[in-house]
Amino acid sequence: MEIKVLSNILKANQAIAAENQQLFQKNQLLALNLISSPGSGKTSILEKTIELLNSTIRLGIIEGDLQTSKDAERINVFGIPVVQINTEGGCHLDANMIKMALPGLPLPEMDCLIIENVGNLVCPASYFLGEDSKIVVLSVTEGDDKPSKYPIIFRESQILLINKIDLLPFTNFNLDIAKEDALQINPDLKIFEISCKNGQGFEDWTTWLAKKVNKKNDSFHY
Amino acid sequence: MMQEVIKILEEQVKTNKVKKVHKVNLKVGKLMSVVPSSLIFCFEILAKDTLMEGATLDIEEVPVKCLCQDCGTEFIVESFIFLCPQCRGTNLKQLSGNEFMVHNMEVD
Ligand SMILES: Nc1nc2c(ncn2[C@@H]2O[C@H](COP(=O)(O)OP(=O)(O)OP(=O)(O)O)[C@@H](O)[C@H]2O)c(=O)[nH]1
Ligand SMILES: [Mg+2]
Ligand SMILES: [Zn+2]
Numbered sequence: 001m002e003i004k005v006l007s008n009i010l011k012a013n014q015a016i017a018a019e020n021q022q023l024f025q026k027n028q029l030l031a032l033n034l035i036s037s038p039g040s041g042k043t044s045i046l047e048k049t050i051e052l053l054n055s056t057i058r059l060g061i062i063e064g065d066l067q068t069s070k071d072a073e074r075i076n077v078f079g080i081p082v083v084q085i086n087t088e089g090g091c092h093l094d095a096n097m098i099k100m101a102l103p104g105l106p107l108p109e110m111d112c113l114i115i116e117n118v119g120n121l122v123c124p125a126s127y128f129l130g131e132d133s134k135i136v137v138l139s140v141t142e143g144d145d146k147p148s149k150y151p152i153i154f155r156e157s158q159i160l161l162i163n164k165i166d167l168l169p170f171t172n173f174n175l176d177i178a179k180e181d182a183l184q185i186n187p188d189l190k191i192f193e194i195s196c197k198n199g200q201g202f203e204d205w206t207t208w209l210a211k212k213v214n215k216k217n218d219s220f221h222y
Numbered sequence: 223m224m225q226e227v228i229k230i231l232e233e234q235v236k237t238n239k240v241k242k243v244h245k246v247n248l249k250v251g252k253l254m255s256v257v258p259s260s261l262i263f264c265f266e267i268l269a270k271d272t273l274m275e276g277a278t279l280d281i282e283e284v285p286v287k288c289l290c291q292d293c294g295t296e297f298i299v300e301s302f303i304f305l306c307p308q309c310r311g312t313n314l315k316q317l318s319g320n321e322f323m324v325h326n327m328e329v330d
Contacts, residue, residue: 003238005231005234005324006323009322009323122255122256126223152254184302185302
């Protein structure tokens, strides 16, 4: 006997993500989903971004982690709202985990929520959390073949941060190839080259982000 | 993701009073970068000691199809180059390639 199932694995997630999205809209905040391989520098980027924007933009963070709360502790020292989600081995955050975490954040008093996803380039790309944009981080130590190997995340993201640019001289990473491949997959991708070590590129990145946050906030004052 | 596949299968097994699952057909978009062998490996582990143990997992890859919004050409994207072959435009609407679905299952 044959049973037709035709069930999209992502459908239940999609419905909850839409609820989260509505909540973000209601609170006029820009929600970002930060995705990369393990160790590309997501938490370091958050630390530096918070440092630069903390005085002008009210940020809140959700930290997704397999087991520990190390990343959340790193964010905690800045005194901004942060919630930790442990996926207990799960390789991505899903919309329901975010929904459960949101009551732990003062949404009306925030301008921007950044969600650090679990280190993984594949699964997080398919799980919409309700965010305005996905940001993919690629560090130069990972190789310039990542866009062609994991196209979906480069397709789904609006922003590409190429991190650890300070290490470029010590690797065989070809910046032009990486950017060209990424743009072929997604011609609208906005690319920043940054280094958490020496701060290169952070002015451009944070200026752009601040503009984007303000635009989102303004869009409600008709 | 395989955990969610198993969840869907278990629901079906329950509602249809299935005695044994022989085969499960998945449809997975090419953009998903899924490695079939690792999905099958995962399935075998999760299916152990259930009615799904020993079932074949068949994974059909769905091509990435796009519609050019400028000239109306429908085409299949090869090697992830999102560019209209007709007018070289990049204003595309993606029609397929992102799916991950349980299509059907063969059971007793
Ligand atoms: N040289 C250099 N090292 C960096 C840079 N950014 C991050 N690192 C280092 O890379 C390592 C990983 O950084 P994290 O910020 O923890 O990376 P992550 O992506 O949050 O890691 P997971 O949460 O485990 O996936 C740390 O040792 C950082 O000090 C950079 O721009 N240059
Ligand atoms: Mg981290
Ligand atoms: Zn065209």
